[in-house]
Amino acid sequence: MTTFELLEPESVEEATNLLAQHGDEARIIAGGTALVIMLKNRLISPGYVVSLGKLDELHYIHEETDGTLRIGALTTIREVERSPKVQARCPTLARTCGQVGNVRVRHAATVGGNLSEADYASDPPAVLMAARARVRARGPRGEREIPLTDFFKGFYETALAPDEVLIELIVPAAPPTTRSSYLRYLTRSSEDRPCLGVAAFVDVDDRGICRDLRVVVGAVAETPQEVDAAEKLGIGQRLTAELIQTIAEEYARSIDPLSDLRGSAWYRRQMVRVFVRDAVQGALDDGKA
Numbered sequence: 001m002t003t004f005e006l007l008e009p010e011s012v013e014e015a016t017n018l019l020a021q022h023g024d025e026a027r028i029i030a031g032g033t034a035l036v037i038m039l040k041n042r043l044i045s046p047g048y049v050v051s052l053g054k055l056d057e058l059h060y061i062h063e064e065t066d067g068t069l070r071i072g073a074l075t076t077i078r079e080v081e082r083s084p085k086v087q088a089r090c091p092t093l094a095r096t097c098g099q100v101g102n103v104r105v106r107h108a109a110t111v112g113g114n115l116s117e118a119d120y121a122s123d124p125p126a127v128l129m130a131a132r133a134r135v136r137a138r139g140p141r142g143e144r145e146i147p148l149t150d151f152f153k154g155f156y157e158t159a160l161a162p163d164e165v166l167i168e169l170i171v172p173a174a175p176p177t178t179r180s181s182y183l184r185y186l187t188r189s190s191e192d193r194p195c196l197g198v199a200a201f202v203d204v205d206d207r208g209i210c211r212d213l214r215v216v217v218g219a220v221a222e223t224p225q226e227v228d229a230a231e232k233l234g235i236g237q238r239l240t241a242e243l244i245q246t247i248a249e250e251y252a253r254s255i256d257p258l259s260d261l262r263g264s265a266w267y268r269r270q271m272v273r274v275f276v277r278d279a280v281q282g283a284l285d286d287g288k289a
């Protein structure tokens with residue numbers, strides 16, 4: 001590993017000032033599960049590593065009166081998985097976090113790190129995008145909120161400026177009639193990242209008509225993929241098996257998948273068709289979001 005100076009700010013302000021001061025030479029470390037691998041493999045060689053470890057203020061899960069969840073960036077994936085508030089308000093997110101890597105990774109990995117890393121083969125981003133979550137970022141120029149639909153820009157690239165810290169994840173309360181599911185598909189070991197993962201959030205009225213449909217496919221392209229035209233096919237309609245199949249076909253046709261060790265582009269396209277269908281049907285069958 002190359003040498004670097006470890007900086008341990010005691011407030012978010014101090015952290016953002018250090019990032020601004022050291023520019024491209026500085027990198028944040030939170031749980032370290034991704035950053036340490038990048039350092040060990042010499043993929044990055046920062047002069048300064050800014051640890052968020054002392055920022056206890058970023059470690060919480062709050063539930064607002066309307067059911068919105070506010071999750072501090074340093075909350076671990078394991079804490080989200082096991083939180084009764086998350087299990088009650090967004091059980092699909094709790095279950096998804098329970099599928100990330102293995103329990104050792106989940107104990108160290110943070111929510112803020114998972115999103116900021118922006119590795120295309122991650123699980124929580126698809127669910128959080130479908131849930132219309134947003135993040136709060138703070139930098140030397142102040143704070144701003146970024147919807148996750150605008151957050152992922154490319155391979156390991158986000159809308160965060162180099163001197164901004166992701167401080168909070170905000171998951172809005174879904175209407176009580178919303179149902180959801182997340183299906184991930186592994187092609188290698190049970191602890192590997194997914195070949196693809198599909199999050200489906202469906203809101204159906206009491207006559208069985210779809211009011212809202214959000215389907216986000218992760219791990220198949222640089223960023224999580226949502227196909228508006230396919231979702232629109234379902235809205236205002238009864239989601240029959242035939243219509244769900246048509247929506248899945250539209251996803252498979254519209255997404256331009258990548259190839260990697262977990263599957264070729266051709267194979268991923270076939271799997272998008274199958275897993276979009278099963279995720280939407282699973283959300284309808286499953287129950288509460």
Ligand SMILES: Cc1cc2nc3c(=O)[nH]c(=O)nc-3n(C[C@H](O)[C@H](O)[C@H](O)COP(=O)(O)OP(=O)(O)OC[C@H]3O[C@@H](n4cnc5c(N)ncnc54)[C@H](O)[C@@H]3O)c2cc1C
Nearest residue numbers: 030031032033034035101109110112113114116122123166
């Ligand atoms: C063996 C293994 C298996 C895994 N399997 C899965 C899986 O199945 N599914 C899945 O989704 N993920 C998986 N992961 C990835 C894991 O979820 C991420 O490594 C982890 O969430 C990153 O969080 P961290 O706190 O460790 O981040 P770090 O490693 O500390 O940082 C990651 C990146 O984010 C930046 N960063 C961190 N926090 C912030 C912040 N608050 N604001 C701005 N930038 C920040 C860092 O500078 C760095 O670039 C796996 C990882 C391992 C090692």
